[in-house]
Amino acid sequence: MLGLIVRVMSDFVVSDCTSKKTKFEFFSFNLNRVATSISKIVKNLDNPSQLKEMLTELGQLHASHNVEPEYFEVCILAVLF
DSSP: OHHHHHHHHHHHHSOOTTSSSOHHHHHHHHHHHHHHHHHHHHHTTTOHHHHHHHHHHHHHHHHHTTOOHHHHHHHHHHHHO
16 A cells, blocks of 8 residues: 555656646645545535535546546545554
């Protein structure tokens, strides 16, 4: 599993020459968004219809950006540890 984390992180650490931000900064920004999403999910655990709508939109967003399933594994590890 550590190898997976290193490989995924290395995808983000390399500078993106087409923008001012590095991929690592983009990854860090998204980690903050993950934390915010988790907070919203927890706050809506007692509201299944709102939760379904939020998670559906979130899934569609990730699908539109072609997010690889292995990235979710890394996020799960980050949340758990």
